[in-house]
Amino acid sequence: MSPTAPPRTDLDPARVILVTAPTVDVAESLARALVGEGLAACANLVPGIRSIYRWKGEICEDAEVLLILKTLDAAVPALTARVTALHPYDLPEVLCLPVAGGSLAYLEWIANNVSTVGAPE
Numbered sequence: 001m002s003p004t005a006p007p008r009t010d011l012d013p014a015r016v017i018l019v020t021a022p023t024v025d026v027a028e029s030l031a032r033a034l035v036g037e038g039l040a041a042c043a044n045l046v047p048g049i050r051s052i053y054r055w056k057g058e059i060c061e062d063a064e065v066l067l068i069l070k071t072l073d074a075a076v077p078a079l080t081a082r083v084t085a086l087h088p089y090d091l092p093e094v095l096c097l098p099v100a101g102g103s104l105a106y107l108e109w110i111a112n113n114v115s116t117v118g119a120p121e
Contacts, residue, residue, distance in 0.1 A: 011111045014099040015076055017069040019083055019092060020051060027065040030086055038115030039079040040069040074116040 017040070021027035024047055031043035046066040053060055071079055080094045099107070 011107060012072040012074050012114075012116065014102070014107050014110050015071050015073050016097040016099060017067075017071055017076070017079060018095040018097070019067040019069065019087075020049070020064040021067060022062070022064060022088065024065050026088060027067050030083065031067055031069075033086055034069060034079060034082060037082065038113070039075050039082055040071045041110040041113035042070045044068040070110050072111060072114045072116060075114050 027045045034040040049064050049066050051062050051064045076096050083094050
């Protein structure tokens with residue numbers, strides 16, 4: 001088991017962002033854009049999920065792909081805006097989860113691979 005550590009206080013807090021997409025191609029396109037633009041350090045694509053949700057008064061069910069994005073707190077507003085601009089859904093899922101701890105080396109890697117230039121203060 002690898003050691004874990006609480007986030008260093010001198011690092012921008014890491015965040016995990018969940019985004020669903022209708023297809024693998026859309027998920028890949030979103031992931032490449034967000035990582036390529038420095039808004040996320042990493043994107044994992046999890047195909048084969050099934051979503052059941054209420055939309056416009058109806059219960060819907062669709063196959064989707066889940067993106068799990070690793071980023072920094074300061075980049076979340078810009079990442080959210082970019083997902084909203086690129087996503088084909090009228091209302092894309094963008095959920096931000098705090099990271100309470102983890103491998104210090106990995107948290108530092110996230111910090112070193114996300115650009116917060118131009119992110120709101």
